[in-house]
Amino acid sequence: MNEFKLDSLDLQLFATKSGSNAEDLMxxxxxxxxxxxxRQGVPTGILHHCGNVDAFNLTTEVTSIAKNSSMNRARELMAEVTTQVAARIAMTFTEYDPANLSMGLYGEAGVETQExxxxxxxxxxxxPDSVLRVPHYNISDVILTPLNATPAAISAAAMMTNNASDGTLTTGGAYTGTESADYYIRxxxxxxxxxxxxxxxxxxxxGSVAGTYSADIEVDGSAQVLExxxxxxxxxxxxxxFVSNEIYKFTATAASGAYVKGRDYHVYEVEARAGIVNILPTSTIPENTKVVASYHVAKGKFPKIMGAIAGRIEGRLLFIGDPNKGPCYNGEFWKVSMKPNxxxxxxIGTEFGSYPIQATCISDRQDHPDEPFYKLVKVM
Structure with missing residues (x-):
């Protein structure tokens, strides 16, 4: 784009002809x-759209010193000299994408990869009634077992009566129950x-020899499943x-690793994102004991903000006006220093969130000698 200057005659073309003009209200x-x-202050050429910004307020701060007369009681102002001019922009950001947040938290954005x-x-x-956290995101299929787990076991059957049965009753299988129990065969x-x-x-x-028994089951000589x-x-x-009314007893012992999801622990969908496993108040896990955790980790790439490490945030700011009322200005701010304000x-809250960011214009006279801080162009 070619730069140009306007002389006094050119400016008259854009000035209000006479009186007030409602079209110039903003x-x-x-x-x-x-x-x-x-980090070295070199432009990257990547323009980031900052999303919805609720406020964009440009302030020109002028610092001056004054000299007053000391020759009479009126002490008239003799001179005033400007010692500093600064241009600052106050913005209110409302979108929480990582690039925006890295400015709002004076940090840097990155990516965390999880295989x-x-x-x-x-x-x-x-x-009990606490949590444990594993160092991964989006976990699933969590299993908790004691540190010194023992496998499930089924004892040999022992005759409780003495009715002269001399056949052989053999127990077997792999017990899958979560509670130990005594079993009786009649x-x-x-x-x-x-x-x-x-x-x-x-x-x-x-449970008890006096408990409610099943219906009759015909013996077939194979390994017959109870439950x-x-x-x-x-x-x-x-x-x-085998003689009628002979009773045998054996015990099925649950594996000590069978902590039960929903009773001993639970993984809630939201908290699984942070690797949280809740130990429930109903848990049978002994207090302050060690457990072994097994779980699945999902693959993912997660944007992150490393807060408060930037040291400085500098860049080029572009404003593209689209007013409801008033003249349309585009603003180019060659070099600004950004910081949260x-x-x-x-x-957490009940209203839409926001965060203020202040940009201070830094002189770029080398590349823009006539407009070292910024320019506002009224686009017709």
Whole structure:
């Protein structure tokens, strides 16, 4: 774009012909762009759209000293000299993208990368009604186990009565229950012929020998499933038999690693973003004990702001006016120093958040000798 100067005759073309002109009243709106220089102060050529900016107020600060006469009581003003001129812009930002926030927090923007993986064996100390935090974002499939976990077990069956049964009852399977329990087997029909299991029937219950038993189950000589992975198998060798009302007992012990999601801990959708696992008030995890955490980590790239480390933020500011009422001005501010000028609100609140940023114009006389701070151009 070619630069040009206006002489007094040119200016008359743009001046108000006479009196007041309502078209020159201002109710402004516009767009802000900012090109942030790198750490060495070199332009990057990247213009960032600052989004919705609620206020853009340009202030010219003039500092002067005055000399008054001391020869009479009136002390008339003899001279006034300007010692400093500064141009500052007060803006109110309302959009919270990382590039904007890095200015509002006097920091720098970056990216945090997280690779997808499954984590196992991390040890944490927790207590009931508290939380533990793992060092990842967007976690899922969390499993907590004791530090010294023991596997589930099913004991051998022991005869509680003495009705002369001499067949063999074998327990097996892999117990999947989360609570330990005693199980009872009651023979309800003897095998028809000694040495042949055919005809034998049984029932089962858990918790108490006096509990409610299942319906009759016919013995087939295989490993028959009761529940939760438990199996029982009846065998009758030559001459062996099972006698009605014989009762056997065995114990299924839950794995000590079976902390239960929803009872002992929970992972809420929102808090999973920060790697938080809540230990619930109903938890059976002993207080101040160590647990082993396993979980899944999602792949992702997360923009971040490293606050209060900038040291300086300099760049080029561009204002593009689009007023509701009044003349349309575009402003180019060659070099400004940006800094926050108040609180960043809205991270928690009931109103839309905002944060004030102040830009101070720095002289760029080398590249713009006639307009070293900025220019406002009235676009017709």
């Amino acid at each position: 109710l402004g709106a516009g767009t802000i762009y900012f090109e942030r220089f790198d 997808e993986k499954t984590v196992a064996g991390e040890i944490y100390t927790v207590s 023979i309800t029909a003897a095998n028809t012929t000694a040495g042949d299991i055919a005809g034998c029937k049984f029932q089962w219950t858990k 939760k992975g438990i199996t029982v198998q009846f065998n009758a060798a030559a001459g062996q038999k 108040g609180d960043l609100t809205g991270l």
